[in-house]
Amino acid sequence: MATAQEMVQFYTDAEIAVLKGQRVRFGDRDLTRADLEQIRAGRREWQGLLDRQLRAGSARFATADFGGTT
Structure with a gap:
């Protein structure tokens, strides 16, 4: 399975491909190969x-202060 x-x-690649022109106009008809x-x-x-x-990954670690200020 693919990761997130x-x-x-x-x-993102699919969006770029559509934005680069996966849309064609024939007269008054518009053909879109993918739905942006x-x-x-x-x-x-x-x-x-x-x-x-x-x-969640960054929340696994906490910072501790062992400076001993009492």
Whole structure:
């Protein structure tokens, strides 16, 4: 299974591909090969998961002060 970081990159790459022109106009008809809004929603979902994982990872450690100020 792909990691959250890999999925964020996958969705980012897909978004870039769509923005670069996976859309064609034939007269008054518009053909879109991918739905940009669905791609963006997927990227936001995976980015949220990745952010939560990163926050949880950094929360594993605490800073202790053993300076002995009494």
